[in-house]
Amino acid sequence: MVPTDMGTLLAAPGDEGKGCKPNTVVYSALIDGLCREGKLVEAKEALSEMVNGGCVPNAFTYSSLMKGFFQMGDSNSAIHVWNEMSNNNCTHNEVCYSILIHGLCKDGKLREALMVWNQMLGKGFKPDVVAYSSVIRGLCNAGLIEQGLKLFNEMLFLEAKSQPDVITYNLILSALCKQSSISRAIDLLNSMLDRGCDPDLVTCDIFLRTLREKVHPPQDGREFLDGLVVRLFKRQRVVGASRIVEVMLQKYLPPKASTWAKVVQELCKPKKIQVGIDKCWSNLYC
Template sequence: MAFKKLPKNRPKIEQLPTSAPNPAFSSPSAPSRSSLPTFPLSSSTTTAFQSQLGHFLNAHLKPCFTPQDLLTFLKNHLHHHPKFTHLDLHIFRYAAGLDSFRHNHATFEWMVRTLAITHRFDGLRFLLEFIVSNPCPCSDGIFSCPRTEPIFRFAIYSYCRVGRFDDALIAFDNMRKLIDGLPNVAVYNMLIHGFVKYGEHGKALGLYNRMIKDRVNPDVYTFNILISSYCRNSRFELALEMFKEMKVKGCSPNVVSFNTLIKGFFRERQIEEAIGMAYEMIELGCELSNVTCEILIGGVCKEGRALEACDLLIDFSRKDVLPNRYDYFDIIERLCGDGNVGRAMEVMYELWRKGNVPSLIACTVLIEGLRRLGRIEEAFELMENMLKEGILPDSVTYNCLLQDMCIAGKMVEANRLRLLASSKGLDSDGMTYSILVSGYAKEGKRKEGEHLVDEMLDRGFIPDIATYNRLMHGLANEECSLRRR
């Protein structure tokens, strides 16, 4: 008879088969047998299942096993078994009821992590309460087990991640009973961040006040979480007060602190204050990040002050505080869109000279802007600089610029660009050759054109003899036309 597929919530078996007595369910520290759910199977099927489990246990878990033996069994055997993997908590409880066995922090940690990762939070709550009643043997001396706080911290994080804050706070209070001294500030931050994430700003602030009352010093992450929460709740003035409180408590703000406030200033349309905050950041020795520049330059541009944003970028570059990999594509695109291509070129070359190499997208946008205005020589110069820097353009932009150069009668420069591109790894395609052959034909340079046609033939870009004849006749006819003139 085939077993029925177990439901997704993985119910637990009513009892565990073993030759040894099983006092786990009568132990005062363990739940009673009646509290365990049963499988929705017939009694014959349940008996068969328990028999299989009994054989599996006897094969891999010998009598008088140690916590390390149990951990090895859970990790290497039970965890990977397709039918029994969900019975790990039952095995844990069975072991806890044996007189010769006592769990330690290794089995506690494995079970806490397993239950949390698989979202079995009711079982996790039982396990944490069990740990409180049955501490690790490391705690038998005058000090508590050093792994207790990390174990509870993982459980608290898991509860916060799914919004089970009542369970998280219970776990936090239980942890405080077991550890030596005060909890680590990271545990408070975890809870505060969880409250903020789920929109519980009041509870987050209450926990912060409790933290101060407990004489646990907040760190920069604590303040950043609360500053961000104030900004999200449109209470920017209180966010600034929290920023000041951070300084009073001797906690140095980091780049996240400044980014949050700069963004808040822009939300409040306080542009000068946002710019001032960036300069305060520089004065305090806090490095600008790419995110800082994106917030600042984007915010200034949205207010229609793109030229001022250019001045800021150049000033940051001259002060050597602009991040090396900052992509200033947005400001180039905005300037080109406003028809201010000249200023866009000035910004790009100014930053480029200082080591801030533009991205391919920024270069492409500027080349297209120059082409639209007929400034082909400047577009050619920019692409030449790109290739020398190892920035390879896309084939469409590359071919369009070559065509513009051919139309403008700059075949020498166009072919030089082709050779440079080829040396940098950008192979010419059939369209590239066709454009250049057409350009040579218009200038009456039959010999150069025929040389390119031969290259096209060698590389397989000429599909048939008719195409070859058309190209060669075009070169000959244009040469004759120019001679007659």
């Protein structure tokens, strides 16, 4: 249960019952926090108290509840919240659509997600990277990789908020590698680098697994990752290169001596040393 009545909680000391009355923003923040903690029962109780107190829930309020239910694996309750929005004349916005599409795809309900996707487009809303990536994941999981690639290529010509991120790239890379389309995966990786998107641990794992299982004779991936580090350094992408080096060390795949020299030379530049020192002092006093 919600631990105390919101009106009492916000009352001024010595003036109980006459404090600030919570508004929609306060209630929505409370509900969002409860949902993030997985306390959906308490969140629903807060919503009831909110409505009974004369505050009208907004799209953010309902979005928090939908996201909370999906995270708990309760897609039926999330859909109920979506319908409740309509019944209460609360307009679905882009964030609401994105959360619903993501949740449905994660739950394996691709057909329903595509229906919502088409409804979203029909109302003139522009999907964000989360919505696009969710549908691409659903299509790839269903074996519809070419359709996933079509959506991915569509993203490349959209505004910044809908541009593919490393998660989107990893979805397509994984799907291509699973069907042994390794050359296409390499081409996509090259495009990823050219567009300024750095690989992460998941990207490395995808190619390491592919090199072990799909290539004859099998490779441990050291040469591949080493080459990736060098390419990133040539593009002055030091953070991305350092991240790959960390992965190599975790996987017991040490870089070549020449690559180590580049790493040390770059990280030992005066400005970077000072940044490192400042970070250490900051961590000590936090």
